[in-house]
Every structure is written in structure tokens, then in C-alpha cells.
Amino acid sequence: MFLDSVKNKETVRRYRNLLYTFLKLIPNQIYHDVLGEVPPDREKETLAKYFVDVARKDSEIAANIIAAYIKEDKKRIESGEISPQTIPNHIKPIKVLLDSNRIAIHWKSLTKLYPRITRGSNDRAYTREEIQKMLEVSKDITDKVIILMYSSGGFRLEAWDYFTWKDLVFFKNNDGSYKGAALIVYRNDPEQYWTFITPESCKALEIYREKWKSEIGQYPKPEEPLIRTVKFPMIRRLNQKGVRKRVEKVVREIGLRPPLPPGKRRHEVKLDHGFRKFFNTNLRRAKVDFLDKEDMMGHKIGLERHYERYQEEDFERFPEYEKAIPFLTISDEERAKLENIKLRQEKSELEKKNAELEAIKVKLDELWADKQRMENNN
Numbered sequence: 001m002f003l004d005s006v007k008n009k010e011t012v013r014r015y016r017n018l019l020y021t022f023l024k025l026i027p028n029q030i031y032h033d034v035l036g037e038v039p040p041d042r043e044k045e046t047l048a049k050y051f052v053d054v055a056r057k058d059s060e061i062a063a064n065i066i067a068a069y070i071k072e073d074k075k076r077i078e079s080g081e082i083s084p085q086t087i088p089n090h091i092k093p094i095k096v097l098l099d100s101n102r103i104a105i106h107w108k109s110l111t112k113l114y115p116r117i118t119r120g121s122n123d124r125a126y127t128r129e130e131i132q133k134m135l136e137v138s139k140d141i142t143d144k145v146i147i148l149m150y151s152s153g154g155f156r157l158e159a160w161d162y163f164t165w166k167d168l169v170f171f172k173n174n175d176g177s178y179k180g181a182a183l184i185v186y187r188n189d190p191e192q193y194w195t196f197i198t199p200e201s202c203k204a205l206e207i208y209r210e211k212w213k214s215e216i217g218q219y220p221k222p223e224e225p226l227i228r229t230v231k232f233p234m235i236r237r238l239n240q241k242g243v244r245k246r247v248e249k250v251v252r253e254i255g256l257r258p259p260l261p262p263g264k265r266r267h268e269v270k271l272d273h274g275f276r277k278f279f280n281t282n283l284r285r286a287k288v289d290f291l292d293k294e295d296m297m298g299h300k301i302g303l304e305r306h307y308e309r310y311q312e313e314d315f316e317r318f319p320e321y322e323k324a325i326p327f328l329t330i331s332d333e334e335r336a337k338l339e340n341i342k343l344r345q346e347k348s349e350l351e352k353k354n355a356e357l358e359a360i361k362v363k364l365d366e367l368w369a370d371k372q373r374m375e376n377n378n
Contacts, residue, residue, distance in 0.1 A: 011189055014161055015093035016044060022069055022094055023047035030065065034058055048097060055103045063105050066094060070113045077115055078265070083273070084115045089158075123270050125277030126151070130269075131330050133254040141211055142227060142238070143246055145204045150247075150272070152198040152328045154279030154297055155185045157272040160243045162186050166222035170202060171318070178202035180325060182315050185298060193298045196321040200334045247271060279328065286324035292317045 024047070028038040031050050034057055039050045055062035073090060076082045091110070098105055131151055138144045167187055171179040178199035186192045212228070213219050216235070220226075225237035238246075248271055251257045257267055270277075276297070283293045295317060329335045 014158070015096060018090055019048065019093040019097060020044045022090070023051055025069065025072075026051065026065060030054065030061070034061055052097065052101050052103065055098055055105070056101070059103060059105055062098070062103070063110060066091070066105070066110055067113060069094075070110065074113075074115055083270070087114050123266065123273070123277070124268060125281050126269055126274040127278075128330060130254065130256060131275075131278070132332075134250050135330060137253045138250055141204065141208045142230075143250055145201070145208045145227065146243055146246060147250070147275075148201040148204050148330065149183075149197055150275035151278050151330065152201045153183055153185075153195045154276050154283075155183075155195060156276065156298075157240045157244060159185045160227065160238070160240045162189070163226035164223055165220045165226055167226065168205070169315075180318065180321065181205075182318065191298065193295065194315065194317075195296045195298070196315075196318060198325050198328050199338075200329050200331060244272060282327035283321075283324045286327045288320045288324050292320040296321065 023044070024042065026047070031038045031054065034054045035050065039046045051062070051065075054065075070087060070091070073082065073087050077084055077087075088111075095105075095107065131147060134147050135144055138147065162185070163183075164187070167184040169182040171181060173179055180199055181197050181202050183195050183197055184192065185195055208227075209219060220235075224235055227238040227243070229236050229238040229242055248257065251271060256269065257271070260267065280293070280297060283296070288296075326335060326338050329338060
């Protein structure tokens with residue numbers, strides 16, 4: 001019943017794993033005290049059933065178990081292991097499990113235990129130079145795709161658990177070069193939204209797609225994961241945990257994540273969130289409309305999100321994103337190309353306007369000549 005209430009299969013998988021982490025922490029003594037018996041094994045389904053039975057018999061004890069779990073997570077926040085935003089995500093699957101079994105818990109009192117989320121944190125964004133160094137030490141195209149998509153798309157770490165090839169809509173210029181791409185984040189999830197990625201990211205994805213074909217024997221199918229793990233012979237997703245490990249390896253290699261000195265709990269740049277801050281910072285520098293920026297970051301602003309989009313004309317916010325492409329592009333060479341394209345476009349526009357003005361001038365001269373002839377004839 002718990003699984004039936006969640007529609008997206010990636011969300012189901014994530015919820016099952018998070019729920020199992022919680023259930024494994026509950027000692028058998030609690031089951032013995034409340035139910036008079038203990039689970040016969042430690043499998044997910046067994047522990048879920050026994051926890052539901054405990055909650056059904058005594059919801060107050062269930063609430064106390066959840067409260068203890070929140071308090072343990074708060075300790076992990078204090079140590080810098082996880083962020084305050086993580087706790088609600090850890091509690092969601094527990095709530096879904098109990099709600100789907102029609103067990104009432106006083107959630108309001110539990111959410112009051114959540115730590116206060118401070119908006120003005122001391123961590124900073126990655127700089128362009130730091131991301132350039134990451135790309136320099138990344139010998140694998142997989143790492144380059146991850147870094148470029150992260151920095152130009154601004155999504156959160158857990159989004160990697162959702163992405164498939166059908167989540168991308170590529171935009172191209174008349175000469176076949178990339179203009180950019182739209183990317184759907186959290187497909188079929190209540191938090192679903194659209195963002196965009198740069199032409200630079202599109203080129204990296206094209207190389208990755210060719211590598212996929214050379215290794216698998218065919219191009220990736222629309223429903224297949226965007227990034228696959230190479231540990232298994234079959235196609236399996238490189239999930240958020242795997243992505244984080246790869247990013248951490250690259251960041252350590254450029255010297256950005258040394259061991260913390262005694263008394264210091266957090267690094268100057270958050271491993272994954274540093275890319276999201278880079279995205280946010282550069283959209284502001286590009287003077288992208290505030291509401292459009294917030295929408296591209298998945299912040300709820302009351303705008304329509306869930307209608308279908310298939311081509312560039314359907315993405316009314318892409319012109320705003322285009323302002324930020326030079327700011328979000330990492331390679332100096334790619335930035336120079338963009339500048340040349342911009343100059344050519346401006347030159348073309350100027351030539352077009354000059355031609356229009358010349359045509360108007362010719363027309364005015366003709367009208368003036370006609371007027372003069374009419375006056376002379378009179």
C-alpha cells in the first residue's frame with residue numbers, strides 16, 4: 001500500500017532506501033515492548049509492517065521514534081555531514097508510509113523539531129577558474145558531463161536519481177550548432193520543474209552519447225538513465241551517491257577539499273551545492289528576470305509548470321536563460337566563440353537596420369522627386 005501511493009518509480013526507489021535506513025535504527029526491544037514479539041528478519045517489508053503495527057497500536061510511541069530520528073539527524077547537521085534541508089526529505093517516506101495506512105500522527109509537533117534553515121550561509125559558490133580546473137583533471141567524459149550540467153543547470157544532487165534521455169530538449173541554430181537545451185528536473189514528481197543547460201554542456205553530452213554507442217552498440221533510448229554506471233554489464237543508473245563520489249574525487253584532486261582542521265565542521269564550498277550557487281550567482285550577474293531565475297531553480301513561485309513542451313518556442317523562459325549563457329560557460333575558448341557569434345549577430349542586425357534605413361531613404365527620395373515633378377507640371 002505504501003508503494004501504491006507513490007507514482008514515480010525513481011521516487012519509490014529513493015523512498016524505499018530512505019525508509020529502510022530509518023527502520024533499521026529501531027531496536028527490537030521497542031517491538032517486543034509494544035507488540036510482544038520481534039520481527040523475524042530485518043528485511044524492508046518486514047520492518048515496515050512491524051513499524052506500522054506499532055504506530056497503529058500506539059501512535060505516541062511511533063511519534064517518539066520519529067522524534068528521536070530527527071534529533072539524530074540534527075547531530076549530523078551540527079557535524080556538517082548533512083544540510084538542514086535534508087531532514088524533511090528523510091521524513092517524507094515515513095509520512096507517506098503512515099498516511100497510506102491511515103495512521104494519524106501529530107506531524108506539526110514533529111516538524112517543530114526541524115532545525116531553522118538559515119538563508120545567509122557562509123559557504124560560497126565555486127568560481128569559474130575552479131570549475132575549469134575540475135574539467136582539466138577530468139579525463140573521463142562522464143565527469144565532464146556531470147560538472148558542466150551541474151554548473152549550467154543549477155539543480156540539486158538528488159535530481160541525478162531522475163534524469164533520463166527524454167528529459168532533454170535540444171535547441172539548435174540554423175547551422176546545426178547547439179543553442180542550449182531544456183532539462184526537466186524531477187519528472188512526474190510534485191516538485192517537477194524545467195531548467196536549461198548551455199551549448200557547452202550539450203556538446204559534452206553529444207560526446208558522451210557517442211561513447212555510450214561505442215560501448216553498448218546502440219545509442220541510449222529515451223527512457224534510459226542519462227548517466228550510467230560502468231560497474232555493471234547491464235545499463236544501470238549512476239545515482240546521486242555515485243555522482244557525489246565522482247565529484248568529490250575531482251574536487252579533492254584540485255586541492256579544494258583538504259581535511260578539515262580541528263574545530264572546523266564545514267568546507268568553504270559545499271561539494272554539490274557549490275554548483276547551484278554558481279548557477280544562481282551568474283544568473284543574477286546576467287540580470288535574468290528574478291521570477292524566471294527562481295523558476296529555473298525549482299523555487300515555487302506560483303507559475304505554471306506542468307504543461308507539455310516539445311520545442312524551443314514552448315520554452316518562454318529560454319530567452320532569459322540565453323542572457324546567462326556567457327556567464328555560465330566554463331571554457332575560455334567556448335566563451336570566445338560565443339562572443340564572436342554575438343558580434344556577428346550584432347553586425348548582421350546592424351547591416352539589416354542600415355539596409356532598412358537605406359530603403360526608406362530611397363523611398364523618400366522617390367517621393368520627393370515625384371512631389372517636385374508634380375509642382376513643376378503645375
